[in-house]
Amino acid sequence: MFRYLKIGVWSLSGIFDLDLGRYALCSMLLAQGGFMNRKIRVLIAKPGLDGHDRGAKVIARALRDAGMEVIYTGIRQTPEQIANAAIQEGVDIVGLSSLSGAHMSLFPKVVQILKEKGAEDIIVFGGGIIPVDDIPLLKQAGIREIFQPGTSTEDIIQYIQENVKTTGISKSEA
Amino acid sequence: MSKNLQEELNRWEKTTLQKVISKSPERQPSFQTTSHIEMKRLYTPLDLQEMDYCEDLGFPGEPPFTRGVQPTMYRGRLWTMRQYAGFATAEETNKRYKFLLQQGQTGLSVAFDLPTQIGYDSDHPLADGEVGKVGVAIDTLKDMEILFDGIPLDKVSTSMTINSTAAILLAMYIAVAEKQGVKSNVLQGTIQNDILKEYAARGTYIFPPLESMRIVTDIFAFCKDHVQRWNTISISGYHMREAGCTAVQEVAFTLSDGIAYVEAAIRAGLDVDSFASRLAFFFCCHNNFIEEVAKFRAARRLWSKIMKERFKAKKDESCMLRFHTQTAGCSLTAQQPDNNVVRVAFQALAAVLGGTQSLHTNSRDEAYALPTEDSVRIALRTQQIIAYESGVADMIDPLGGSYAVETLTNEIEKKALEYIEKIEAMGGAIKAIESGYIQGEIAESAYQYQKEIETKKRIIVGLNQFQVEEQPLRDILKINPEIERYQKEKLARVKKERDNIKVKQCLAVLKKAAQGTENLVPPILEAVKTYATLGEISDTLREVFGEYREQ
Numbered sequence: 123m124f125r126y127l128k129i130g131v132w133s134l135s136g137i138f139d140l141d142l143g144r145y146a147l148c149s150m151l152l153a154q155g156g157f158m159n160r161k162i163r164v165l166i167a168k169p170g171l172d173g174h175d176r177g178a179k180v181i182a183r184a185l186r187d188a189g190m191e192v193i194y195t196g197i198r199q200t201p202e203q204i205a206n207a208a209i210q211e212g213v214d215i216v217g218l219s220s221l222s223g224a225h226m227s228l229f230p231k232v233v234q235i236l237k238e239k240g241a242e243d244i245i246v247f248g249g250g251i252i253p254v255d256d257i258p259l260l261k262q263a264g265i266r267e268i269f270q271p272g273t274s275t276e277d278i279i280q281y282i283q284e285n286v287k288t289t290g291i292s293k294s295e296a
Numbered sequence: 297m298s299k300n301l302q303e304e305l306n307r308w309e310k311t312t313l314q315k316v317i318s319k320s321p322e323r324q325p326s327f328q329t330t331s332h333i334e335m336k337r338l339y340t341p342l343d344l345q346e347m348d349y350c351e352d353l354g355f356p357g358e359p360p361f362t363r364g365v366q367p368t369m370y371r372g373r374l375w376t377m378r379q380y381a382g383f384a385t386a387e388e389t390n391k392r393y394k395f396l397l398q399q400g401q402t403g404l405s406v407a408f409d410l411p412t413q414i415g416y417d418s419d420h421p422l423a424d425g426e427v428g429k430v431g432v433a434i435d436t437l438k439d440m441e442i443l444f445d446g447i448p449l450d451k452v453s454t455s456m457t458i459n460s461t462a463a464i465l466l467a468m469y470i471a472v473a474e475k476q477g478v479k480s481n482v483l484q485g486t487i488q489n490d491i492l493k494e495y496a497a498r499g500t501y502i503f504p505p506l507e508s509m510r511i512v513t514d515i516f517a518f519c520k521d522h523v524q525r526w527n528t529i530s531i532s533g534y535h536m537r538e539a540g541c542t543a544v545q546e547v548a549f550t551l552s553d554g555i556a557y558v559e560a561a562i563r564a565g566l567d568v569d570s571f572a573s574r575l576a577f578f579f580c581c582h583n584n585f586i587e588e589v590a591k592f593r594a595a596r597r598l599w600s601k602i603m604k605e606r607f608k609a610k611k612d613e614s615c616m617l618r619f620h621t622q623t624a625g626c627s628l629t630a631q632q633p634d635n636n637v638v639r640v641a642f643q644a645l646a647a648v649l650g651g652t653q654s655l656h657t658n659s660r661d662e663a664y665a666l667p668t669e670d671s672v673r674i675a676l677r678t679q680q681i682i683a684y685e686s687g688v689a690d691m692i693d694p695l696g697g698s699y700a701v702e703t704l705t706n707e708i709e710k711k712a713l714e715y716i717e718k719i720e721a722m723g724g725a726i727k728a729i730e731s732g733y734i735q736g737e738i739a740e741s742a743y744q745y746q747k748e749i750e751t752k753k754r755i756i757v758g759l760n761q762f763q764v765e766e767q768p769l770r771d772i773l774k775i776n777p778e779i780e781r782y783q784k785e786k787l788a789r790v791k792k793e794r795d796n797i798k799v800k801q802c803l804a805v806l807k808k809a810a811q812g813t814e815n816l817v818p819p820i821l822e823a824v825k826t827y828a829t830l831g832e833i834s835d836t837l838r839e840v841f842g843e844y845r846e847q
Contacts, residue, residue, distance in 0.1 A: 170426055174498075174538075176539045180742055222410055228425055270630055272630050272663075274750050275750060276750060
């Protein structure tokens, strides 16, 4: 069974949790109010066996503070679990973090599974300890951006804001 | 005298100091350590009026060990220079060990890959992409025989960073020694075996906390009778610090975990003096030089008091906090990586001035990958320069008595104790971890640290100040992806050649032991000798104990 940590909440009310039913209800309420611009939804995920999640947690919190809704998967997720969570949660973008060197096997699998499930519109980016020579290969495999050590959270926020279009209701809610 | 001093200090502040400050204010309105301890401009004997030398500092080798755990410290024997190493296969890592020993390293420290740390064989689907990446892959005793080939286990001491599968790797080490004709009671080394911090920060747990604690105390009990010179646990603040906590939190969380282990062992029927001298500790050494030196001294004094007052330990050795130090991996920058050599040197110096028993110095290229041989050599040379050229190893606790160091030592001890009491009020470290309290504190500190860097409240040279245009480092250690296939083939060969009936019998005996209460180490030792795999042994225990899931 997929398990995840609920980090992001609707800052408008604080009472809405991130499970799908309540999210849909909340969206409806907001839509009725004529408030069509919804928040960017992000899944931060830790594929593989790597337990180093300082960076993942810092980024999840920075994105939340920047007004996004963030779900953090917790550690030790398989690519299947991550892709399923991304679809179930209707996220716009997925951030993968790996420091164990397993990125070449794991990152492309997430993109591939999303594609197989018809969710190729979900953007996938990554970060961690990724040798520069691996970056072009990961980009070829469909990972849109790789952030290196020393990247500021501001840069990642800006990247997401520029690359995710949030007007209207996302596909998974339609 | 102290009254005069107070008057003199007041006078100085009002006259000499005031004259300067009114014209040019200080660089910052206040100065704080990473633990948010306010640093005063100047420390004087007035800050130490309460200090009782004999009570609070004492002498090296005697409680409360503030000045060091050995009577001669580095004048007798230098700290053990122990570089954490392991990658790819046992064959490759064995070569690196021989290189390190030839370069003057004095102890081994084994890094295992993640599947080995989490109890999966190299052919397990979850091991995909992880085999040999962050350490050496060990599936069976065969790999362990290759890893230590040509290395006399009665001569070297070996530290193994292994936790949830510690009993299996220790058993394999004992079995290899036996094949070399070395008895277990002469083996020297350490297994990390600190499962609590895995739930709090590092993440290589398998079983739920209670079952994990049983394995930990089974190891204590087994080693007390059979591997007497072995450090049965290395209670680690390192990973919590790397995950973002402060120096004070590092001391507090580590010693709280220590309390939980001592309590568990006593509950399991062990006499405190029968195992406490084999407990070892592992700390990080970060950038704030004086705070780090003070941290080590404070931790030693606090642990000594805890063991004596709370657990009524009778032997002095039971109260000694002996520790390994690793410089702070998270302080390394990918930008201008050669600067890391300097950072590591300062951190290593602080660890030595703090009285460490062994030391790993990180390599300049570790923000990119596992280190190359050249980078490791510089890291090791850094320790050797401190040891042989700097002179700091020639006297004991040379910073002892410094008004600033002693005051910070007192403050860190006090603040850490407050945290420990808070954790005790929650029901102890296990409860505090289960409720997510410790993880939350670590994450909060990590986030604040990041914010300080991004707002330039904290300057990291080359990262947010003094940057240059540069290309990322390309000359790094690469793990050949072919090794995964090689490792799987080796595993398949071992499985084919071993006596599979014997393996099954041993695993059945282990399962029965796990269902009951007998010590798990002897049946694990029998199992590894039949070349039962690490995954098979772990799966046997998973069937009985279940698996822990992050809450």
